[in-house]
Amino acid sequence: MTCPTFFPGSRRPQQPVDLTVVREILEEQRDFRVEQLCELRRSLATGGTVAALTASGTSGSAVSMSVADSADADPHGQVAALLAQAADAALAEIEAALTRLDSGSYGRCESCASPIANERLEILPYARYCVSCQRQSQLGAGHPAGRISV
Ligand SMILES: [Zn+2]
Numbered sequence: 640m641t642c643p644t645f646f647p648g649s650r651r652p653q654q655p656v657d658l659t660v661v662r663e664i665l666e667e668q669r670d671f672r673v674e675q676l677c678e679l680r681r682s683l684a685t686g687g688t689v690a691a692l693t694a695s696g697t698s699g700s701a702v703s704m705s706v707a708d709s710a711d712a713d714p715h716g717q718v719a720a721l722l723a724q725a726a727d728a729a730l731a732e733i734e735a736a737l738t739r740l741d742s743g744s745y746g747r748c749e750s751c752a753s754p755i756a757n758e759r760l761e762i763l764p765y766a767r768y769c770v771s772c773q774r775q776s777q778l779g780a781g782h783p784a785g786r787i788s789v
Contacts, residue, residue, distance in 0.1 A: 656746060656757050664764050665737050672730040679723040683716050729765075736765035748772050 739745040746755050748769035755769050768776060 654757065656760050658740060658745065661745070661760070661764055662737070662740055665733050665740070668764070669730065669733045669737070672726050672733060675726045676723060676730065679719050679726060683719045683723065686716060732765045732767070735767070750776075 736745065746760060747753070748755055749767045750772040751769060753769050755766055759766055759770055766773070
């Protein structure tokens with residue numbers, strides 16, 4: 640059994656994604672996350688606020704945004720700890736994607752082995768699963784991959 644396709648009008652096989660571009664994007668994101676983790680750990684060590692970082696660094700993430708809202712009431716650095724956790728998880732996903740690029744398995748669903756749609760890889764270059772498998776994992780109880788994706 641294979642994953643159903645949701646593109647009835649299109650019989651053409653999808654163009655392969657440009658892996659050179661993908662690698663550049665992933666390396667850029669990895670650098671960003673590494674930098675972000677450094678900032679967060681420094682802030683955790685000094686007990687400083689991470690409000691500026693949450694405002695500029697992690698826009699687009701619902702988790703981070705809601706955490707950032709509570710930054711004012713954070714005497715124990717819990718916000719920074721949570722953000723560091725999220726950045727750490729994202730970094731692990733990015734590095735896993737780079738490993739898949741090296742091994743040639745990039746762009747295939749880790750669950751059903753179907754090709755992941757280009758549109759999805761453009762939005763989420765380190766996606767492990769195709770849309771339907773991702774949806775199933777998100778229905779499950781708090782799968783880590785589900786929490787950090789869009
Ligand atoms: Zn799949």
